[in-house]
Amino acid sequence: MPRPGPLRVLTGAVVAATLTWLGAWAAGAAEPPVGTPGDTGSGDSYYPAMGNGGYHVAHYDIDLTWRPLGRTVEARTVLTSRATKDLSSFNLELDGMQVESVHVDGAPAAYVRDGAELSVTPAQPVPDGTSFAVRVRYVGTPPVVVAEDGSSTGWIPTADGGTVLAEPTGAMAWFPVNNTPRDKATFDISVSVPNRLKAASNGALVRRDTGPKRTTWHWRERWPMAAYLATVSIGEYQMYRSSMANETSAGMPLLSFVDPRLGRAATARSQLPAVTSFLRRSFGPYPFDTSGMIVDNVRVGYALETQGRPVYPDAPPDWLIAHEMAHQWFGNSVTPRDWRDIWLNEGFATYSEWLWEAEKTGRPGVAQRNFDYYYGAHGAASPYWTLRPGDPGPENMFADQVYERGAMTLHALRTEVGTPAFFEILRAWVAENQHGSASTAEFVELAERVSGRQLDALFEAWLYTPSRPAL
Ligand SMILES: [Zn+2]
Structure with a gap:
């Protein structure tokens, strides 16, 4: 509805009616806002089309039935979200499969698909600040999603079932999602499989419902989780x-x-x-x-x-258990807000491997030995040093240098501030950002605050300079 015109041009009866309408409008009781579309991207440096604006997801409730014949799913996902503006429409990501229906707060909603984008126009705009539920029903064969570095992600078929591995953007292979690590949510995941199979997922196994032919596995992750860390894995x-x-x-x-x-x-x-x-x-x-x-x-x-x-x-x-479990702190609890900051995951998990080896062997010099090894193994003229772990590019997110030079960055920090301050920094980083998303700039700021040192030059040399840092 357009805004009413100036009152002075209106006649008496119309003025009375208009004032009544304005009173109701001011009390928030009349027309809902017109709203505008939510952003179709999240502003990520490497995956700008992924993720969406205009809302935050609080909870995903995923319910899927997997059938071995044809390897298909019948699925229903409900997203409970909060609008961050008056929304006339909004986007989700869902790759492949066929959408059967979309409802917003129980009412059928219009939707359009364009590649991985699912644009939803609810019957009524969603007012800023309100919570709303989006229910999507879909069927089909969940796809493999090829990442920018060429690796296979998404729903990976196995001999006896399938496994979801969704970093960085493969979550859209199996549920409609705000596909960005900066919007974390809790999850309920229910999966129905034939009785000879099992369905593993994240968090707690709430219950299993077993019928004559099929069992539904109910999982719940009650801590915020980035979509790329959600999984279901079906097998014998x-x-x-x-x-x-x-x-x-x-x-x-x-x-x-x-x-x-x-x-x-x-x-x-x-x-x-x-x-x-x-x-x-x-x-x-x-x-x-x-x-x-x-x-x-x-x-x-x-x-x-x-x-x-x-x-x-x-x-x-x-050592691999140490790596993946270290990610529970670095990546899963404290998640990079932007994929450019992937070293916050991989550099920290690699350094944790070094720490674990020192613990296991009783040789405290392991980290220094590994630092010296990588520094010496690649001469100053080696192209190894041209890749910057603080901004490796989407095609090199998982290059060796992100792991190795990322870990060397942490060791350089430890050498600069001393071991006690170094671990104080890591613990403060986890404590202050737990269950959230954070950036490299925030890590540098925290390291400077805890250590009382000026560290810009150190991080600039180790993370952002395309040459071997001086010792
Ligand atoms: Zn890793």
Whole structure:
């Protein structure tokens, strides 16, 4: 409805009616706002089309039925979100599959698909600040999503099922999503599979409903989770239950799922509590309240730190457990706000491998040895040093230098500020940003605040300069 014109041109009866309408409008009781469309991107440096503006998601409720014949899903996802402006329409990302219906607060909504973008126009605009529920029904075969670096992400078919590995943007392969690490939410994930299969996911196993032919597995992640860390993994698993002590419980549940064709992963499962306890002593309390591992023959060439319960393509060695579990603090609890800052994940997880090796072997010089090794292995003229870990580019997000030079950056910081201040910085980083999203600039600022040093030159040299830093 257009704004009413000046009152002076109106006749008496119309003035009375208009004033009545204005009174109701002022009280917020009449017409909803007209609103404007939400942004179709999130402003990410590397994936600007991914993620959307105009709302924040608080909770995803994903309910899917998987059928081995045709490897298809029938799915329903409800997003509970809060509008951050008056919204006439908004976008989600969903790649592939067929959308059957979209409802907003129970009313059918119009929608248009363009590539991975799903644009939704509700029957009524959504007023700024209000909570609203979007229900999307969809069917089809969830796709593999090829990332900018060429790696396979999304829904990865396996011999006996499938596994979701969604970093950086593969979440849109299996549910409609605000596909950015800066919008974290809690999740309920329910998956129905034939009884001979199991369905692993994040967080706590709330319950299992078993019928004559199929079982529905209900999982809940009650801590905020970035969409790329959500997983479901379906297969003929052995399930192993155990527990470990953490800060709040003598028996934090550990639930692991192992493809028996890869063995029992008994050594790896037995190492998880010791590795996790070491990381807690180093960085502060474990950020979640469940853990475990998913071990399956996923032919992608990498493991992923899916929240609480990482996915490994084979029984993992202890250094890889240390890497993926360190991500629970660095990446999962404290998530990069922008994909450009991926070293906040990989540099920290790699440095944690070094710390774990020092702990395991009783040789405190491991980090210095590794620093010296990488520094010397690549001469000053080597192209190795041209890749900047603080801004590697979308095609090099997971290049060796992001891991190695990222870890060297942390070791250079430790050398500069001393070991006590270094760990104080890491603990403060985790404590101040837990369950949120943060940036490299905020890390530099925090490191300077905690250490009382000016550190711009150090981070500039190690993260952003395309040459080997001087020692
Ligand atoms: Zn990693």
